[in-house]
Amino acid sequence: MAEEAAKPRIINLLPRGGETIVDQFLSWALTIGRLLVIIVETLALSVFLYRFTVDVQIIDLHDKIEHASIIVANYKQGETTYRDLHERLSYAKEYDAKRDKSLTVMKDIIALGAGKVTFINIIVNTETVEVEATAPSATVLSIFTSSLSNYHGLQNVSVNRVENKTSSSVVTVGISAEIFGYKKKETKTGR
Numbered sequence: 001m002a003e004e005a006a007k008p009r010i011i012n013l014l015p016r017g018g019e020t021i022v023d024q025f026l027s028w029a030l031t032i033g034r035l036l037v038i039i040v041e042t043l044a045l046s047v048f049l050y051r052f053t054v055d056v057q058i059i060d061l062h063d064k065i066e067h068a069s070i071i072v073a074n075y076k077q078g079e080t081t082y083r084d085l086h087e088r089l090s091y092a093k094e095y096d097a098k099r100d101k102s103l104t105v106m107k108d109i110i111a112l113g114a115g116k117v118t119f120i121n122i123i124v125n126t127e128t129v130e131v132e133a134t135a136p137s138a139t140v141l142s143i144f145t146s147s148l149s150n151y152h153g154l155q156n157v158s159v160n161r162v163e164n165k166t167s168s169s170v171v172t173v174g175i176s177a178e179i180f181g182y183k184k185k186e187t188k189t190g191r
Helices: 002-006 021-113 138-150
Strands: 118-124 128-135 154-165 170-179
Touching: 021 118, 021 128, 021 138, 021 170, 128 138, 138 154, 138 170
Parallel strands: none
Antiparallel strands: 118 128, 128 170, 154 170
């Protein structure tokens, strides 16, 4: 008995027949659980580090936007001057084309009335024509007025005033017309 008392006793809480299916499942589940925890923590750490790179990119983009807005603000005065000059040049070009047309219309009106009427006043601008003329008879003025109505450079020809001066035996007429092709510019509304 002394030998038996000297021999340490081993207590084994595991079942004797080896591992059962439940033991294998628990071992497998713990291994997979540890692996999932490692993967999730690695993913969380990589997302955390990626957030820093995205923050740096956002800061860089904000700096670029601020830099570009400073450049745009510095060029604003030059852009305003450029647009103003461009608008003035387009008006000058438009007026130059209308001026040539106005001169042609005036020459043609004088040619239409040459030998028929005596011009007292001819006002030709880029939009309208006003003629004040005298003639020895109403028939001559009627012919002149109809030739103005048929002229391709004028539209809306109207007789404003007819005056018969018996003392000098002449008929005076006032005629107004619009130059053909002239369109009034619409004013811009600030909306």
